[in-house]
Amino acid sequence: MVAFSLFVLVPVVGGLLMSFVEWDLFSAPQFVGWDNYRRLLTDPSMWASLWVSAQFVALGVIPVTIIGFVVANLLNVTMRGIGFLRLFYLLPLVASSAVAATIWGNLYQPQSGFINQVLGWFGVDGPDWLTQPGLALPSLVVIMIWGALPLVALLYLAGLQRISDDIYAAAALDGAGRWTVLWQITWPNVWPTTAVILVLQLIGFLGGSLELALILTEGGPLNQTRSLALYAYQTAFNNLDIGYASALSFFQLLLVGALFIVGLYLRRISRRGVKG
């Protein structure tokens, strides 16, 4: 309990306090009032990194949710060996961000990477995925989707098990096709699961692959993969600008809090929708 409050609750309050000072970890902290927040609102780098975070969210959340839903439906069968096959779908869970970065960093390599080698086979001269402006961010999003997919699929699998057989029997009587059933019957019935997944993934992608970006792109090219989280990280650990980094962190927490509340609201609506 003490440890929990020390490292979960104290940081939130402490972070808030720290965001009102200017400090480089070594000299005495200076109280500067709202300066860090004023600076935050007028800092073009902050807005640029917020935009990067928004792009991570925009490119990642909906694809991972839909692919996860389709995969869960694909796997929701009884047959010999399905447990073994499911294992393959879960493997990305085991890869740490450093391992994922190593694998994908290699896949994306312009000469030694598999992706460009296959493209070269078809006579296409593949780009340098991680350093070309405009491509680096989507390339990181693909890695994040790969990593997040197992959890989304697992949550949907659990959601699918709760849909009663009667609904499907009724649909079959009405002569609904398989695709119609998937999107007209199954999809609306897993809305509560979808709401949870959307919140988790929104928050996850808002973090904008801090670790992957640190390892693979260092925020580049042209700061195009420097999400808000990475900006706060660099402000704190590269520039030792602790007060401002705290303000950035607290701003992020507010964003997450807002998303969380929106999520709870969505979930309430979806529950009502399913009942009514």
Added chain:
Amino acid sequence: MNTHRPGPLRVVWIILGALVIAGPIFYMFSRSFMTSSEIYAFPPLLFPTTLEWSNYATALSYLTPLVILNSFLFAIGIVVTQLLLSLPVAFALARIPFRRSGTLLGLFVVPMFIPATFTLVPMFLVTYLLGWLNTWQGMIVPMAAQISFAVLLFRQHFAGLPAGLFEAARVDGASWGRIFWQIAVPLSKPMLATYCSVSFLTAWNFYVWPLVVGTNPAYKVINVALAPLAGGAYSQISPAVGLAGAVIAMLPVLVVFIAMQRWYVKGVVGTGLE
């Protein structure tokens, strides 16, 4: 339950999907054994012609025995600390009636949705002010304190145990502490195994925290040591060596995961995320 037997076309899709999703992992294993001429071969090779073990030898010169030992210390330290912190709390929340237990539970649930990415700077500051940079307690305790998941998992489990068991023990005059250690914990072995495997995997894979807190090489863990070998945009290290390093870094958790797969799935899905 709306599961059914799939047609042959669907089976083909399931197998194709498995190959695509697990593809990068196969790629890692396959290329980690290739010579550099095989890696640059055209058309690209799917499998190495011989097993080039020297990649692993080179990788192990970066991922030293000390690094591997550190990783086990770090991950096991987190698992054990987490169990010590979360089990009593979960038991109290599930079984001991007291005021405001609902509020307290809420306090534990909310942080589960805040990834450490967002609290990194403030957590680092607390650790710094405690003078815990480059210490094992600084590496382990702040990460182990993220016990929301554990508390929820165990609370649900304890709440599901038959109430009569605890009432009988209370009537016999046993203290809550004794009931906890002699009844509740022994009845939770499968749950403990589930949790340990999930938590070990997560802890082994931590990257940013050990990177910023354990800057002294004496505290380097395997994922921190691996990162410079990753084929980043500006990397100079041979791809096969990096991939061999990735295999080594992943092997312990892969073994745990395959052995505990069934439990892992239950643990992830059954925490009341719903």
